[in-house]
Amino acid sequence: MIAILDYDAGNIKSVEKAIQYLGQEAVITRDRDTILQCDKVILPGVGSFGDAMEKIKKYGLDQVIYEVIERGTPFLGICLGLQLLYESSDESPGVAGLGVLKGTINRIPEGDGLKIPHMGWNSLKVKPDATLFRGIEENPYVYFVHSYYLKAEDENEVAATTEYSTLIHASVEKDNIFACQFHPEKSSEVGLKILRNFISLESLQKEEQ
Numbered sequence: 001m002i003a004i005l006d007y008d009a010g011n012i013k014s015v016e017k018a019i020q021y022l023g024q025e026a027v028i029t030r031d032r033d034t035i036l037q038c039d040k041v042i043l044p045g046v047g048s049f050g051d052a053m054e055k056i057k058k059y060g061l062d063q064v065i066y067e068v069i070e071r072g073t074p075f076l077g078i079c080l081g082l083q084l085l086y087e088s089s090d091e092s093p094g095v096a097g098l099g100v101l102k103g104t105i106n107r108i109p110e111g112d113g114l115k116i117p118h119m120g121w122n123s124l125k126v127k128p129d130a131t132l133f134r135g136i137e138e139n140p141y142v143y144f145v146h147s148y149y150l151k152a153e154d155e156n157e158v159a160a161t162t163e164y165s166t167l168i169h170a171s172v173e174k175d176n177i178f179a180c181q182f183h184p185e186k187s188s189e190v191g192l193k194i195l196r197n198f199i200s201l202e203s204l205q206k207e208e209q
Helices: 012-021 031-036 049-059 061-071 188-199 201-208
Strands: 003-006 027-029 040-043 073-080 103-108 118-121 141-146 147-154 160-165 167-174 175-179
Touching: 003 012, 003 031, 003 061, 012 027, 012 188, 027 031, 031 061, 040 061, 049 061, 061 073, 118 160, 141 188, 147 167, 188 201
Parallel strands: 003 027, 003 040, 040 073, 073 175
Antiparallel strands: 103 147, 118 141, 160 167, 167 175
């Protein structure tokens, strides 16, 4: 069973549908006991950093997230869910994020002919050993919708990058934490393969050993 964390953010239902399409049971929940009983946890989201952190704290989900990560349960952040894993964001000055990863969330700089928000398909440069991208061809295209981007402190944690006005750290992996700035649930076959890899983490990690 996969828990999809419910903190009133947008885009939660499309993540649930993608997981169910892949034959997995998913539950949208903010109940601590239910979340801790699940094999994997997903933090999706579309919206503002500050509003999201306010809701996460209101529902006590920050403490549950820390507990899930501490237990070593595979955890996947999607879009805003990636940004919330970091300490702060230019979008909401003074608002503390979850702070489980180190890096900065910055506004995408203006560029010639480039619209903000960045909305659409972009190709990724993927690290050869990136777990979520096992079995995916080089330079895959995925779907983005965002105005802010990650610059991770530790480049060893960066699994994939893209270029849009600047170099964007588009996916990260550290221990049991995985996150994507793009939307795998909206990224066609490539996105479904990424979600399938997340679902199959245990067998993938055995292959790597």
